[in-house]
Amino acid sequence: MKLKFINIILITLLIFNIIPISICLALEDESNSSKVDYSSDEVKKEFKDLLENLFAQRNAAIVSADTELLKGFYDLDIKVSLWAYESEAKKTQYLINWSEKQAVKFKDIKSIVRIRKVAEKEPNLYGVICDVATDFNYYYIDSPETINHFRLGTNHYLNLKKQEDKYIITKEWYTDPFADSLELKNLKSEEIKEYILNQNSPEYTPSEKIQNAIDYAHKYCGVSEDEEFTFKYNSNYKDHNPDGGDCANFASQILFEGGEFKKNSAWNYAGKAGTKAWLNAQGFKNYMVNSGRASYIAKGSYEQIYKAAFNMRPGDFVAYEKKGRITHVSTVTGFDSKGYPLVTCHNTNRLLVPYDLGWSNDNIKFHLIHVHY
Template sequence: MKLKFNKLILISLLVFNLIPYFKVKADKEDFDLYNEEIQSSSLIDTSSEEIKREFKVLIEDLFTKRNTAIVSADSELLKEFYDLKIKVSLWAYESEAKKTQYLINWSEKQSVKFKDLKSIVRIRKVAEKEPGLYGIICDVATDFNYYYVDSPETINHFRLGTNHYLNLRKQDDRYIITKEWYTDPFADSLDLNNIKSDEIKSYILSQTAPEYTPSEKIQKAIEYAHKYCGVSEDEEFTFKYNPGYKDHNPDGGDCANFASQILFEGGGFKKNGTWNYAGKEGTKAWLNAQGFKNYMVSSGRASYIAKGSYQNIYKAAFNLIPGDFVAYEKKGRITHVSTVTGFDSKGYPLVTCHNTNRLLVPYDLGWSNDNIKFHLIHVHY
């Protein structure tokens, strides 16, 4: 299904053949209606600063409850935000509950516990669609803190970015969610239910973070990635990409574009006829995930460490170092690439990327179910 969405709405909401798509399992009629609503000139823009502040408080409360539900594994906390008698509102609630269960499954596999989560919300637009019904477009950056079960004193941290469109209806003294769509960083692994994790847990817990000092080029690549990932911890850049490059999310995804930027702007790799970007347009090797991976390996600028399902490569992944990248294969094609920019306290590789914006996220989070193959690639700086 192809739909044309306003580029100012949900960055990478419909990323063709790339991670994550929609959060609720609505049908084509729902999506067509949503598309019409988004682009309709009849929407009354009520995005005054006062209105934005009011809804910012409301949305922040929503995400505080969602984050508490993840930490406590209690999706009942979410029900106050939904009308479970409305089909799409029920679907949105069920998807949140399913995501919560995925995170429980992943943390069990990883032998970690989430300590606390905190979300930063930026309201981009509030539109009154009819009396008492509001459409809200917002960006959210969520900080995840976790620790390994054998070392609770050591806290690890990562940040995820999501772009949301919500319909909120005033109901008595509260607002309820009647519809919600957003880029879901866990969409490809929500069926991670039966992974045999005892051996995996034992192996991860036996690891320690390596003593590693990056070269000057790799350090610059790391710094560039962390600054322009879209969820930077520098407040000035939290919701920003490098304005010198086009955001290619609406064109099909920006992950390879960002990985290429990291190598060129940070790592000092030189452009050529095959791998090139100019005038805010790039070659296939620069912009396309499959093309990027193929070029890097075939050109000798990178080489394989391992390839296969998570259960086949998780040990080899500890050979990744900052500056390397992970390519994710789904249904025979590379659909996403992420750059390694750090380690956690067990030496587990952490990646930074675009699409669903990520900063120092465990490389398999959202990708570790059986239908995904990992390509672990070492880059020759």
């Protein structure tokens, strides 16, 4: 009874994104008699292939815009599996809604898996911890020949149950890139769609400093397309995700390591620790603007700023406000074929992702900030 109560509390906290997956995994280990074991390379390869195939089929549900296809991957008679399905269906529907607003269609979605641990919890039931990098390829409806691309990173803990000749998901927790926004309410989608379709990617050549900042961001974002760095951060810095988030730390690194911004007493990092202006999203935004190192382009809801966003350039950043506080920052590192700003960041790792994807709720305000290199 006690174990059942602990699991219910864990699942509830995860659903509302209150505790990070690392804590959940530790508690899960505490509450199960069978701990997750390190696995041989052969076993990891077997489960890597298995999960990449499973995710490929699940990704097809997004491409086909059919959430019913998801049901086959879950045991809907098990409550936690049903919750996992319902959560995944909601996220899939969000992506479908976002693509409608954006006037795009997904061409294909592919996931790369790195297995960290595998354990047999009981006969035919396996616990798996893995990192996933998922590539999204999309095109605008008026130019299907031009393919755009972004990558999202997620960390998963799954229970997989073997049933006859297939595996189904009986439990799934993962870092959710859309946890902050799963709704698109009251947007004038047709007006937005028409405006976006009428844009073109600007002719732009970055300065050497800005190019170095872009290169640093793409190398250490945690989902680099360079296989050597796909699941890596810069080891010279502490990963502050377990402390509440690493987004400002990474944005600061981009400016310092790539853009050659000099540290000072207010904005500083040393010995795996940093000042509030370096590590905190609100502190970082305030410092950059108040110090004169950056200035505002626009601020407001998505409908209020989406036109101004086309004035952003690589090296600038977007700060996201919820309930009066800046909770996240992302650095612009490119454009898609319509000149739509693409951001790269930590927390849930992103590489060249449309800046509003996952930040669409009507209670979110965008701060578009131009950085003076």
